[in-house]
Amino acid sequence: MNEYKILFTGTMGAGKTTAIGSVSEAAPIVTDVANTDLSLGKERTTVGLDFGLLTLASGDRIRLFGTPGQQRFDFLWKILAKSAIGLIILVDNSRSDPLADLVVYLDGFAEDLSVLPCAIGIGRLDTHPVPTLEDYIDILANRNQLVPIMSVDVRRREDVVLLIDTLLAQLEANTFGA
Template sequence: MSVSNEPNLTGPLLKILFIGPMGAGKTTAIHCISDTNPIGTEASNSDSEQSNKSTTTVAMDYGSIELGPDEVVHLYGIPGQDRFKFMWPILAKGSMGCILLIDDTRENPIEDLKLYLHEFRDLISKQAFVVGIGKTKKDSHALDKYTQYFAERDMYAPIMEVDVREKADVLMLLEVILANSEIKGE
């Protein structure tokens, strides 16, 4: 993956959507791997009950990463608050897949998982999908409850423990979703 100031737009346009609740790390993940200066729509957080973050995304995050000549992946992050939910289908349009980020330290991360699986069910059923579980306690078996949730519903998705501040972790999510997209025939 090469670093460039501007994305090369002569090849096919590939779009990956980062989804998940407020504070799960969507903005951080996009900033971590983007070859270009990411564009964000951060505003002061007025919902401190949902997260103690000082800012929140109100429309979207955008970045891009060049995989090779004429191959750019466009990275979009949804706003995590319900009041900006109207943006979700707009941003999902044309996506080749989505990366669901879950903050394992939230009060009920399985409920977060359920919400995003439901809201993005059409995209998830047709396109590549991967789950990144963040903010876990090491050796906590955090992934077990998520794999069990999927197994009980006869669902499959790659589920990985990630630190979205680490470029290697976010690139791993991207590589998995691109590989799954090829398998699905994208």
């Protein structure tokens, strides 16, 4: 039996815990505490590592880790990324500068992104349509990064599954081709 790891990262409130709960076969183990950052309208936030689980028919297990959102924990991001098979970055479009938020995570995982499959989900685009997905695509293009990016509602299982499927497709692309 092998164990694999998929990381969910993003700012506080981006929906990492919710996304993991949408696909995990068991309720995710949550390490939330009361949020003391009064600038965010959020009562609780993750300070440790949330994780969910997927057990495959082969017996292999995939652990779904939600990283702490705060940038001060970026030393943990690098450690977690080392043995991961994929990274999902969640962005909350209702925040004051979500494009800058994305850049924080692209920079934070920059060492790994040349090989680590990655997908980006932008949440709350329905209620906060600006910046648009095209703006995010422009940011990636300006950095010469080509990463699947889509609008998501992390409460919808199919949206989270589609993000995971793009990680799998990147694994497949690395298996075949020129």
